[in-house]
Amino acid sequence: MSIPVIIIGGFLGAGKTTMVNRLLRHAAERIAVLVNDFGPLNIDEALLAREGEVFALANGCVCCSIGPDFSATLSRILAMQPAPERIIVEASGVSDPWRIAQLVKLNKGARLDAVLVLADALELPAQYADRWLRDTLERQIARADVICLSKCDIAHETARNAAYATLNAIRPGVSVIEIANGMLPQGLMTPLHERKASALIADAPAHDIGQWSWAPPGPLDEARLRAALAALPASIWRGKGLLTLADGRRLVLQLVGRRWSLGPYDGAAPDALVLLGTGEMPLDAELARQFAAALA
Numbered sequence: 001m002s003i004p005v006i007i008i009g010g011f012l013g014a015g016k017t018t019m020v021n022r023l024l025r026h027a028a029e030r031i032a033v034l035v036n037d038f039g040p041l042n043i044d045e046a047l048l049a050r051e052g053e054v055f056a057l058a059n060g061c062v063c064c065s066i067g068p069d070f071s072a073t074l075s076r077i078l079a080m081q082p083a084p085e086r087i088i089v090e091a092s093g094v095s096d097p098w099r100i101a102q103l104v105k106l107n108k109g110a111r112l113d114a115v116l117v118l119a120d121a122l123e124l125p126a127q128y129a130d131r132w133l134r135d136t137l138e139r140q141i142a143r144a145d146v147i148c149l150s151k152c153d154i155a156h157e158t159a160r161n162a163a164y165a166t167l168n169a170i171r172p173g174v175s176v177i178e179i180a181n182g183m184l185p186q187g188l189m190t191p192l193h194e195r196k197a198s199a200l201i202a203d204a205p206a207h208d209i210g211q212w213s214w215a216p217p218g219p220l221d222e223a224r225l226r227a228a229l230a231a232l233p234a235s236i237w238r239g240k241g242l243l244t245l246a247d248g249r250r251l252v253l254q255l256v257g258r259r260w261s262l263g264p265y266d267g268a269a270p271d272a273l274v275l276l277g278t279g280e281m282p283l284d285a286e287l288a289r290q291f292a293a294a295l296a
Contacts, residue, residue: 002111003078005087005104006188009097009140010118011127015150018182019118020090024061031061032077032084034070036092071103078109086113094136098143114188114256117144118179121155124163128170138170145257146175146188146237153180175237175257177278185276188238188256210235210281214273214291219246224294229253229260231290235281241273246296 008016020033054064062084067073077087087110091097097115104112117140120127127133141147149163160178167174177185222245232239232255239255242265252265253273275287282290 002109003084003087004113005089005110006113007089007091007097007100007104007115008118009091009095009100009115009144010093010148010150011120011133011137011140012093013123014093014118014120015179015182016090016093016118019148019150019179019184020088022182023088023184024057024059024063027059027061029085030082031086031088032080033061033063033088033090034066034073034077035063035090036066070100071107074104074107074110078107096139096143098139101143113254114145115143116146116148116184116188117141118148118150119163119167121149121151121160121163121178125166128166141167141170141174144174145259146177148177148179148184150179150182152178173234173258175234175277177237188276210277210279212275212281212284212287214288216243216271216273216291216295219244219248219296220294221246221296225291226262228290228294229255232275233282234258236275236277238276239274242267242269242271243273244271 008019010016017035020035023031024033054062056062062077062080064073064077066089074087077084089100089104091100097117101112101115104110119137119141124137128137147167149160149167152160155163164176167176177188220243225243225245234257236255237257239253239260241253243251243253243262245251250265250267250271251262254261254263255275273291275281281287
C-alpha cells in the first residue's frame with residue numbers, strides 16, 4: 001500500500017517549522033518528517049536515537065534530513081521497518097513545493113496526499129509588493145491544494161483582509177484555512193486506514209470549521225457524482241468518502257482543495273461521505289440536495 005505524503009511549503013517565516021513541531025508533538029500515527037535542516041526543530045526532549053540522517057522520536061515518529069537527492073531520501077524512508085503511516089515534507093522557504101510533489105508522484109511507494117502552502121497573514125501583502133519576492137510567492141501558491149493563512153491568532157482583521165485580497169489577486173478561488181498558533185486542523189490529516197465518518201469529524205477543531213457527513217441511501221451514478229464533486233466551492237477544503245456506484249463498483253474519494261480523485265476500494269466499511277471546510281461552506285440541506293441528485 002502506498003504511503004500518503006503531505007508537502008508543507010511557504011515563504012521564509014510563514015510558520016512551517018512551528019507547524020511541523022506541533023505535528024510531531026501530537027502525532028497519533030507513525031509520521032516521518034523530511035526537512036532541509038534539523039537546526040530549528042525542537043526535537044531534543046523526544047529524542048531517542050540518531051542513526052545517520054534519521055532521528056527517532058519517542059512517539060514512534062522519525063525526523064530525517066533531506067539529502068542532496070530528495071528521491072533517494074524518500075526511498076530510504078519508504079523502505080524503513082516499521083514503515084511510517086504518513087510522510088510530511090517541509091519544503092525550503094524559497095522552493096517550489098510543486099516540484100517536490102512531482103518527485104513524490106514518480107515513486108510508486110508514495111501517494112501525494114496534499115500540497116499545503118503557508119502564507120503569513122501579517123507579511124503577505126508586503127512580500128507580494130516586493131518585486132524580488134513576487135515570483136517565488138506566485139510559484140508557491142499557484143499549485144497549492146490549500147493555502148494555510150498563518151498567524152491568524154495575532155493578525156487583526158484589517159491584516160487578514162489584506163492577506164485575503166493578496167491571495168485573491170494571485171489565485172482567485174483558492175481554498176484557504178486560517179491557522180492559529182501553528183495548529184493544522186486534523187481534518188486535513190486524512191488517516192491511512194479507513195475510519196467511520198464520525199471519527200473524521202471528531203478530529204476537526206470545532207471553531208470556525210464547517211462539517212457535513214452523508215450516508216448514501218443507495219448507489220450513485222458516476223457521471224452525476226463527478227459533476228457534484230466538480231461543483232463544490234473553494235470553502236470545502238477536505239473530503240473523504242466510500243461510495244458505491246450503480247454498476248456495483250466501490251470507490252474511495254480523496255479530496256483536498258480543488259483536487260479530488262476516485263479510486264477502487266475493496267474493503268467492507270459502509271458507504272459514507274465527509275466534507276470539511278470553512279464556516280462559509282454550503283448549508284447541510286444544500287449539500288444534501290446536491291449529492292442526492294447523484295443517486296442512481
